[in-house]
Amino acid sequence: MSGVAARMRSIPTWEITLFLALVSLGFLIAAQVRSETPRVRYTSQERAPLIETALGLQAQQKSLQVQILDLRSRIASAEVATQGSGAIATQLNDALFQARLSAGLTALEGNGLVVQLEDAPQVSQAAGSADLLVTGRDVRTVVEELWLAGAEAVAVNDERVVSATSIIDIGGSLLVNSAYVAPPYQVKAVGPADMYAQLAGSASWVDFVASRAGQNGIRLAIAQPASLLVPAYAGSVTIRYAQPPASAAPSANP
Amino acid sequence: MHSRGSQVALAVVALVLGFLVVTQVRSQAGGTGLEDRSAQDLTLLVANLNTRNDQLRGEVADLGRQLDSIAAAQARGDTSAGQLRADLVRVRIWSGVDAAVGQGVRVVLRGPVTAVVLEDLVNELRNAGAEAIAVGGVRVVPATIAGGVPGSLSVEDTPLSDPVEVVAIGNGATMTGTLTRAGGLVAQEMATNQGLAIEVTPADRLQVPATARDLTPRVAKPRL
Numbered sequence: 001m002s003g004v005a006a007r008m009r010s011i012p013t014w015e016i017t018l019f020l021a022l023v024s025l026g027f028l029i030a031a032q033v034r035s036e037t038p039r040v041r042y043t044s045q046e047r048a049p050l051i052e053t054a055l056g057l058q059a060q061q062k063s064l065q066v067q068i069l070d071l072r073s074r075i076a077s078a079e080v081a082t083q084g085s086g087a088i089a090t091q092l093n094d095a096l097f098q099a100r101l102s103a104g105l106t107a108l109e110g111n112g113l114v115v116q117l118e119d120a121p122q123v124s125q126a127a128g129s130a131d132l133l134v135t136g137r138d139v140r141t142v143v144e145e146l147w148l149a150g151a152e153a154v155a156v157n158d159e160r161v162v163s164a165t166s167i168i169d170i171g172g173s174l175l176v177n178s179a180y181v182a183p184p185y186q187v188k189a190v191g192p193a194d195m196y197a198q199l200a201g202s203a204s205w206v207d208f209v210a211s212r213a214g215q216n217g218i219r220l221a222i223a224q225p226a227s228l229l230v231p232a233y234a235g236s237v238t239i240r241y242a243q244p245p246a247s248a249a250p251s252a253n254p
Numbered sequence: 255m256h257s258r259g260s261q262v263a264l265a266v267v268a269l270v271l272g273f274l275v276v277t278q279v280r281s282q283a284g285g286t287g288l289e290d291r292s293a294q295d296l297t298l299l300v301a302n303l304n305t306r307n308d309q310l311r312g313e314v315a316d317l318g319r320q321l322d323s324i325a326a327a328q329a330r331g332d333t334s335a336g337q338l339r340a341d342l343v344r345v346r347i348w349s350g351v352d353a354a355v356g357q358g359v360r361v362v363l364r365g366p367v368t369a370v371v372l373e374d375l376v377n378e379l380r381n382a383g384a385e386a387i388a389v390g391g392v393r394v395v396p397a398t399i400a401g402g403v404p405g406s407l408s409v410e411d412t413p414l415s416d417p418v419e420v421v422a423i424g425n426g427a428t429m430t431g432t433l434t435r436a437g438g439l440v441a442q443e444m445a446t447n448q449g450l451a452i453e454v455t456p457a458d459r460l461q462v463p464a465t466a467r468d469l470t471p472r473v474a475k476p477r478l
Binding site for chain 2: 014015018047050053057060064074079088089096098100104108111137161163170175178180182190191192235236239241245
């Protein structure tokens with residue numbers, strides 16, 4: 001025993017330091033290799049500028065959305081300011097407020113429910129297995145289930161779901177209102193206090209959870225914040241082809 | 255002290271170690287979700303983002319004009335009732351509160367039509383720019399959901415007859431092209447649902463009714 005101890009003492013400290021550093025190096029290389037196994041790995045040279053372009057366009061999109069919300073808010077204030085004492089203008093303003101509320105152009109706050117969806121954790125080891133990925137159809141199913149549970153407003157990663165909303169898959173990405181949304185996908189809803197009870201009691205929701213979370217391993221989490229804000233729709237409300245029927249006269253009634 | 259070789263070895267190991275620590279920290283910092291996309295997927299994404307940004311720029315310009323018009327009316331001492339009325343008509347049609355007419359497409363589905371097929375079709379029509387949609391004569395709004403099994407489908411508690419007719423107002427040529435292109439929705443649905451037939455016809459004038467739903471929130475409060 002004393003021989004072993006003496007031998008240990010005879011090892012220079014720099015060798016021990018080097019040994020520990022090499023162990024750390026090995027650990028970090030292994031960690032790095034494991035963390036770089038995404039769904040599929042591509043190495044073509046054109047990807048870097050494309051990612052940069054996409055991120056730039058996304059930033060522009062956010063800025064344009066902020067401008068739209070700001071302009072809508074200023075228009076609403078200006079309309080109220082110009083109404084004066086005119087009864088027709090007052091009626092029209094009230095009707096417009098209601099119409100914007102119904103259309104999803106106003107942010108809503110209330111009892112909340114948030115459903116979060118993420119790819120199955122084993123997706124990195126099983127690239128190409130579509131069942132392990134969250135798809136547009138999964139997100140649409142969650143949105144539908146929340147409507148059925150009584151939701152009054154729904155948003156996916158803060159993109160408000162309105163009459164014109166499409167949720168589509170584009171090569172493994174999700175576009176909501178044509179805006180790119182990155183995982184994890186958070187579907188937020190405001191509505192009545194029993195929304196979660198309604199959701200949990202829905203047979204189609206139970207089937208969805210059993211199939212996608214239970215069998216395929218997609219990660220699904222639910223939160224019930226006491227108060228939640230679902231943002232206003234920040235996209236285009238322009239119509240080019242739809243017109244009111246000839247008999248329909250513009251009305252101030254909501 | 256130790257040999258010069260051992261010092262160099264330690265320095266090299268420390269350098270590599272530092273590089274790896276930084277790389278690891280950066281990779282754990284959360285990506286954009288775009289790193290694992292192919293060049294083809296990214297190209298498609300960029301094209302979509304460009305289209306969307308053009309629409310948003312158009313909306314910003316429209317809103318700017320609207321604000322200017324209200325300011326001008328204010329300066330003249332007018333009530334800008336005409337502007338308010340036009341805005342009201344547009345928002346009510348867009349949201350589904352009012353009926354609409356215009357060009358578009360009529361889609362007729364025969365055979366084993368499922369709720370999922372209808373949901374996919376409505377989603378694709380919206381993506382192709384539909385401004386108003388009706389399924390079986392029922393206006394589609396955000397919470398409109400088809401349910402039931404083939405043969406006894408319903409929308410908003412309204413039973414759907416066979417064949418099921420879906421009407422969408424918008425650019426008829428664009429919507430027809432999107433639905434019927436090779437590998438598009440019609441081809442996909444007909445390939446995966448045996449016996450299903452989908453017919454898409456552009457039309458110059460279609461009518462879509464107003465929703466019967468009350469879209470006003472009852473419990474959620476507006477945040478202005």
